[in-house]
Structures are given as structure tokens and as C-alpha cells.
Amino acid sequence: MKLDGGQALIKSLEMEGVETIFGLPGGAILPVYDPIIDSPIRHILVRHEQGAGHMAEGYAHATGRPGVAMVTSGPGATNIVTPLADAYMDSIPMVVITGQVATSALGTDAFQEADITGITMGVTKHNFLVTEAADIPRTIREAFHIATTGRPGPVLVDIPKDIVDPNNPRSAMDWYWPDTVDLPGYHPVTRGDPAMIRRAAELILASERPVIYAGGGILKARAAEALRALAETCDLSVVTTLMARGAFPDDHPLCLGMPGMHGNYTAVTAMQEADLLIALGSRFDDRVTGKLDGFAPGAKIIHVDIDPAELGKVRRPDAGIAGDCRLVIEDLLVAIAELGGPETQPDRSAWKSKMSGWQETYPVTYEMNEPGELLKPQFVLETLRDSTPDDCIVASGVGQHQMWASQYWRFNHPYTWINSGGLGTMGFAVPAAIGAKVGRPDRMVWAVDGDGCFQMTAQELVTAASERIPVKIAILNNAYLGMVRQWQEMFYDERYSEVYLSPDLPDYKMWAEAMGCIGMRVESPEEVQPAIDKANEIDDRPVVIDFRTDAREKVYPMVPSGKANSEIVVDPALGQGGR
Amino acid sequence: MMALETKQHILTVLVENKPGVLARVAGLFARRGFNIFSLAVAPTDDERFSRITVTVDVASAPLEQVIKQLDKLVNVVRIDELAPEAAVERELLLATVTSPPESRSRVVELVGMFEGRILGVGSTEVTVSLDGSPAKVDDFERLLREFGIVALQRTGRVVLPRLDEIND
Numbered sequence: 001m002k003l004d005g006g007q008a009l010i011k012s013l014e015m016e017g018v019e020t021i022f023g024l025p026g027g028a029i030l031p032v033y034d035p036i037i038d039s040p041i042r043h044i045l046v047r048h049e050q051g052a053g054h055m056a057e058g059y060a061h062a063t064g065r066p067g068v069a070m071v072t073s074g075p076g077a078t079n080i081v082t083p084l085a086d087a088y089m090d091s092i093p094m095v096v097i098t099g100q101v102a103t104s105a106l107g108t109d110a111f112q113e114a115d116i117t118g119i120t121m122g123v124t125k126h127n128f129l130v131t132e133a134a135d136i137p138r139t140i141r142e143a144f145h146i147a148t149t150g151r152p153g154p155v156l157v158d159i160p161k162d163i164v165d166p167n168n169p170r171s172a173m174d175w176y177w178p179d180t181v182d183l184p185g186y187h188p189v190t191r192g193d194p195a196m197i198r199r200a201a202e203l204i205l206a207s208e209r210p211v212i213y214a215g216g217g218i219l220k221a222r223a224a225e226a227l228r229a230l231a232e233t234c235d236l237s238v239v240t241t242l243m244a245r246g247a248f249p250d251d252h253p254l255c256l257g258m259p260g261m262h263g264n265y266t267a268v269t270a271m272q273e274a275d276l277l278i279a280l281g282s283r284f285d286d287r288v289t290g291k292l293d294g295f296a297p298g299a300k301i302i303h304v305d306i307d308p309a310e311l312g313k314v315r316r317p318d319a320g321i322a323g324d325c326r327l328v329i330e331d332l333l334v335a336i337a338e339l340g341g342p343e344t345q346p347d348r349s350a351w352k353s354k355m356s357g358w359q360e361t362y363p364v365t366y367e368m369n370e371p372g373e374l375l376k377p378q379f380v381l382e383t384l385r386d387s388t389p390d391d392c393i394v395a396s397g398v399g400q401h402q403m404w405a406s407q408y409w410r411f412n413h414p415y416t417w418i419n420s421g422g423l424g425t426m427g428f429a430v431p432a433a434i435g436a437k438v439g440r441p442d443r444m445v446w447a448v449d450g451d452g453c454f455q456m457t458a459q460e461l462v463t464a465a466s467e468r469i470p471v472k473i474a475i476l477n478n479a480y481l482g483m484v485r486q487w488q489e490m491f492y493d494e495r496y497s498e499v500y501l502s503p504d505l506p507d508y509k510m511w512a513e514a515m516g517c518i519g520m521r522v523e524s525p526e527e528v529q530p531a532i533d534k535a536n537e538i539d540d541r542p543v544v545i546d547f548r549t550d551a552r553e554k555v556y557p558m559v560p561s562g563k564a565n566s567e568i569v570v571d572p573a574l575g576q577g578g579r
Numbered sequence: 580m581m582a583l584e585t586k587q588h589i590l591t592v593l594v595e596n597k598p599g600v601l602a603r604v605a606g607l608f609a610r611r612g613f614n615i616f617s618l619a620v621a622p623t624d625d626e627r628f629s630r631i632t633v634t635v636d637v638a639s640a641p642l643e644q645v646i647k648q649l650d651k652l653v654n655v656v657r658i659d660e661l662a663p664e665a666a667v668e669r670e671l672l673l674a675t676v677t678s679p680p681e682s683r684s685r686v687v688e689l690v691g692m693f694e695g696r697i698l699g700v701g702s703t704e705v706t707v708s709l710d711g712s713p714a715k716v717d718d719f720e721r722l723l724r725e726f727g728i729v730a731l732q733r734t735g736r737v738v739l740p741r742l743d744e745i746n747d
Binding site for chain 2: 117118121122126146183184308309312
């Protein structure tokens, strides 16, 4: 079958099972947009290429399938660099197709030319510049294989215009679809080393104060059930990192919640005082460990990760296992049984009662506002949490609202929490929520956003309104870049430098309505519930609620930057937090 | 990092023979702030692959991480780290030195002692070449400098494992 390169590209995406492309056309990618008209693939026309990238990420987070975005060359391509970097940091499977100037014009500073493979080398798992039409099917096959296997990540495929333009003889090709991929340098490990797994089982059975440190890799490996089996079999408490919220149910008696800079006291302190950390798909991020040489000083380390480069990168493990989390946990359970099972474990009742004591003494808490004061953001989140289904998907931006959402929500299902963890990309929430809703139209999707974040990517609500994607946005509008304000208050003597945004410039309600959404404003506690109820009933267009919140509210607990986790500061209302 | 002892490490990296591979490999070193001391790239006997030989001055702990990161590159097939004592190393030097007729015999004598070659002779300059171990090439270069260097180029090291190491 004779095809041109553009047809071959779209057909290749169909062969990969792609249902949705998030994108925006332009000169160099024009020939590929023509065959989209005849394809069953849904194309969602974004208003800014960054939106396409974050939508593809949100889609991938919610479905586990690779997100796909397509943009033109030059500025189209550079606008999607941030989502690529975001997906790289958080190991999100994503394939981005970029248009490129014709092969004969490469390197000539042609109109809308950018060296996007050079630019994105450090923020993609891999990238390709395709120079022959005949290479398109093979390259697309390889791109999806690389994006979705091993440690997932973003892959960029750069397509010069001449090899997809039907008017150019260079675009002619004979259609084929490769059965296999030939990548001699790419062989992700999946099975863990049996000797190391046995060593890990011995460490678990001998431990008096074990804690499972579950990371985003649990979700990538579809290992939530395996994690639960391990925790319940050996009676192990579990912390879930920012990237792993939902990987283990918050309502489970063994769940300690989120550790890290804004983790709860019990999760942070249990890790500090553990004699064994069982790190599963986590990477000892600086926001989790705090000052490294003060982190979990008495703990031996089991570290399971599909990426061998993570083992020993930050903390040297006593048992380092390269492999897929689900397969390794399953093998670990077999090894534990072979060694005599959980009956051989030491008595851990003293350790468990110590942890429940911390939970009682230092809960995550806040004080309700006095009449006439602005709303407490935590109250808004608690009401929203209690007014939505248990499997509601929550997307967030980056900052105070993100930390409160992670702290106050009860995540009881995997793939219900979508946020930008590693890169910390402000503006992530709105497009990520849209992508998630496209992938999971059966689920209610709320974005929890800050006013600063909202202003960065709000234009994608035009996309959502025109495509009838009914996401719901809760803006916790404190009129500030809140997290920066918090740091300036605590560490810069309350010298507030360039953080004030104003509560009503822009007018968020009117802005929402101008974008085809329902807009609401909420200023007092009694208005919170009715507004959320009203939003939950709307299912034919996006809804935006502007919650006016108290800028003085800070995220607690907090491990100050550069300090050890033992120096955690809890809410002043609880008195002195440290020991 | 300051407290760690740095020493020279030789990596031979087998890569797919594709555009941009060298940039990917070099980029990983640059990202960590490591200086590449010498670099040689050429195809292997299998035309699908090239071999990059790279020498870096770095402490071993961060190097371990760089090797693991290099191994993650899709186009990198295999990495071997060789201690200098476990490697056979060779390097080629080309140099044009000032050599008027009155001092020419001394240049010829030096080249002869090192078993190098005279590649070209001009009225006041000669071009010479030498291949050998990096230490020998260093010595030759230092002695050549006394004549006055007009132009000098070294290839960087190419390396194979020492055979008795393999037979052990």
C-alpha cells in the first residue's frame, strides 16, 4: 500500500491504539493535520501548546496509557518543553510529535526552525529526528515502546515537513507495520535478583521498626494491590509520597499518609526513627529526605526501583533490587513465606503504639476562621472532599493549595491524584484535569488550583468549554503567590517581595464566564457547600469557583529547607512539635 | 565532593551508529560538570555500532552514577570501565615544528629515538608523527616544544582491555 508520510504517521498512531491527540497545528505540521480529518482519532485543539502537553500528562496519569500531543515546529515545539520536562521528572509515558522544517532547510535558521531534539535531549527519555518517510512507522513503534516500558517517560518525535507533504516525492513510502522493535541498547529489567530479594525478606522479618516508603513507581507498575498484600501480610506501616497518594488507601489502618517537607508528623517521624525503610518505587527526593545526612539515621534500606540508576543515587541500599515493583513485591512475598512467614517477626507493638501516639498528639490541623474573616483553604478542601465521590480524580497545581490538597484529601483509590511533583510546574492543574477527564469521562474530575497557577494556563478552559469537557476548578484565591509568601514570612523577616496578585484582578468569575464556563464566587463558610453542590450538578460545561481564602494561612507541618526531618515544625496551635 | 579522591577513568562506550549519539553522551558529562579529558570516536568492525573512548578525571562515586545514567541512553549498548593498569592505550600525535636546516638533524634524531615518523619537510618546518602510550606521547610532545611548535594535534586515547586481564 502506497501512503504519504503524513498518512503513515496517523496510521501508525492508530496502530498504537491512540484514541486522542492533544494538539495545535502550524506550518510545518500542516500535512499531518490533513489525514486527521479521516481518522477515528479524536483531536483536541488546545489554545497553547503547553496545555497540550499537560493534557497528555493528565490523560496518562488517569489511564495508564501514553498521552499523545502534536504541535508544530519552532515556537510550537519550544512551548511543549515544560510538559516534557515535567513528564520526565514524574516518569509519565507520553509521546510528542513535533513538526520540523524540511530536511533541506535543517540548520539554516529557516522560519519557525528550532533544534528541538537538541533542546529536549536532557528532558526526554529519548527523542528522534526522522529524516525518511519510510522510517516513520518504525520510529513511532519504537517511541511508544520506549515511552511505556521500563521507567516510563516522554519521547519526542521530530518530523520534517518534506517527508509528510504529499506534494513532495520524498514523502512517498510503502506502508508496513513492524512486529517487533530492534533497540540493541534498550533492555529494561523487570525481574529482581533472587538473592537480593531473599536478603530483603530477611531484613523485613528481622525488623523491629519497619516503614514502607511507597513512591510513584507503585502506580507506574500497577502494583497497588501487591503493595497492600505486602503491608497486610507483614503488618507494615506505609507512607505514600506526593507521587504515590492513592497507591495505598488513606483510610487503611496501616496508612501513615504523606512524608516530606509538608508531610504529617507521624509519617515524617516514623521514617526518621525506623530501623528499616522499604523504598518501593521511590527515589529519596530531597523534599522527602530533608537534610540528607540527618535522614532516617538508624534505618537499613531496601530499595526497589525499575531504574538501576536510582539504586544508590542518594542513599546506599542494604538490599538494592532493580526491577518492576509489582513483580518484585510478588517475589518478595514468596521469599517471606519461604523464610517462615510473618510469624517469625519480632513483636512490634511498642513501635505501633508509639506511632499511634504521634497520630493523636500531632494531627494535621487548622483553626476555623472567625466570622468576618476570609475562608480557611483547609475548610474548603475538607468540604470538597466530603462532597465528592470516593473515586473522584483530583488534579492540582503547585504551591500551598497542592500541599493542602494532598494533606486533607482522603485518597482511597490509585490514579485519583494528579499533580506535578518533581518539576513543580505551576499551571499544571487546569490542563491536566482536562486530560484526565478526556481519559476517564466516567469520573468526576476536580482541579484544585491556586490563583497564581490558574493565571498561567486558564486559557485551556476555552478548550474544555468548546470540547464539552466538564471539569470543575476550585481556585483557592488568597491573592498571593502563597508558598513564596509563606517562605518570605518565615525565612525573610516578613519582607514580601513581588508576591501580591490581588483577589479580583482578574475577576475570576467573569473570566470563567468569558471562557464559556459557569463562574461562581464564594466568600463565607456557609456558601461553600451550596456552591460545591451546584458545581457537582453541572455536567455539560466546565465550572470555576473562586474561593476567597485567607492569605495568612500557612502550610504545616513544615521541615524548613536545609534542615533535618527531626526539626519538623507543626502547626503552632499544637504547641512545640519537635522533641 | 571535594573530599573524594579524583583519578583518571577510562570508559569505552559501545553506541549505535546514529546521529546525535555523541551529543547525548557528552551532554551527560556536561550536566554533571565533569570535564572530558580526552575523547575518541570511530566505527567498530560492525558498521551498526561505534565505540567512544572517553577519559575523565573524576571521583569514583559520582562516576558510578554517570555510568548508570549513560547506560540509560537508548543508543548506548554497552559500557566498560577500564583502570589504566588494565588497559592497553594508544594515542597518535601530529606536530609541525620549527626546523631550520641547522637544527633539523636534532629533530630527526629525536623522532628516530621515539620511533616516530617524518611526514613532511619544508624549508623551515617539519611535520612529524608518533603513536604510542599516552605517557610516551607526552614525553615526545614536551621535547618537541623546545624546537617551537607551529601546530600540534593529538587524537585522544583509544583503548582495549589488556589481554592478561581477560585471561585471569
